[in-house]
Amino acid sequence: MKAIRTICGICLLLTGLFMVLPAGAIMAQEPALISEVADKIELTATYTKLEAVSGGTFEFEVKLSYMGQEDRLFDLEAIGPKDWFIAITPSYPKDKRIRNIKLDGGRIAVETIAVQASVPFYLRPEPGDHKVTVTATSGELIGTIDLTAVITAKYELGLTPTNELYNTKVTSGKDNPFSTRLTNNGTAAIDDITFSSDKPRGWIIEYSPEEVNTLAAGESKEININIKPDAKAISGDYAISIRAASNKATAQSLEIRVTVETPTIWGWTGVGIILVVIAGLAVVIMRFSRR
Incomplete structure (x- = not known):
């Protein structure tokens, strides 16, 4: 009988625990669906x-x-x-x-x-x-x-010959014009564009205009170049390099092949000789006419 009472007490105690403790303390809570x-x-x-x-x-x-x-x-x-x-x-x-x-x-x-x-x-x-x-x-x-x-922004300059010819003939010691086209191939305006060149010693390269203040994206401008070889330059082919640059962009160099033709006096000498001969013949004819 005492054993039965003990068992009943334990059952009552467990029942109380189940009623007091939350479900999460008895079994793992299922994840939210x-x-x-x-x-x-x-x-x-x-x-x-x-x-x-x-x-x-x-x-x-x-x-x-x-x-x-x-x-x-x-x-x-x-x-x-x-x-x-x-x-x-x-x-x-x-x-x-x-x-x-x-x-x-x-x-x-x-x-x-x-x-x-x-x-x-x-x-x-x-x-x-x-x-x-x-x-x-x-x-x-x-x-x-x-x-x-x-x-x-992308800054890029382009420099090409106006006539699309990368060679020209010049006379030593004389002014020789050459036209180029400067283009802004970038996506924003480029300011303060200047020009420079690599050339043989004694040659003069001039630009007109000497500087471009600003060039809008997609805009082009004609740049006239004067090439003046040394007066003592001998006949033959030479190479010059023209560059356009700013603090934001540098153009690829424009390479130009220049053929120098030296001025000759033989043509004028020949003309002079012919004139002298004609004058001499005229004098002879006039003398024979008087006789």
Whole structure:
């Protein structure tokens, strides 16, 4: 009988403990189900702002995180500035463009996509920030992220002959004109452009104008060059190099092949001899006429 009372006491004690202690103290609590929260799609990126020169490609990696009970197919869209090329591809491989992506439900589904943005260099986009917006949509569920492509100014000069001929003939000791065209091939204005040259000793190279104060992107200007070889230069081919430069950009050197022709007095001497002969014949004829 005493044993029965002891057993009953233990049972009562255990019953009291079950009533007092929370369920979490007796057994592990089950994890929360996805169905307990509303469906959610989130777009994130480690780098939301990238920088490149005009003509370069901006490539962003965007992570899609979906929390929902059911599988969903999300439509993907990326919108950028006018005339830009925008493409969405898998993170790897990147040889195909995609317009949607399927994300599984019942768990936190994570996928990474690549967003490529570029603008042709010839459009000369303004340096600065340009926004690209990426959106994932499935029914009323929408996720979005704003990315920023920062274009830095590109400074590049070009110098070419106006007649597209890289050779010219000159006379030693004389002024010889040669026309060139200076072009700003960059995306921003270039200021304080000066000219210099590599030339044979004793030669003179002059520029008109001597300096260009400013040249807008895409603008061209004619530069007249005067080539004056040394008066003692002998006939033959020579090379001179013309450069246009500023504190922001240096043009490639314009190489010109110069053929020097020395002035000769033999032509004038021949003319003089002919005139003397004609004069002599005239005198002889006049004398014979008088006889």
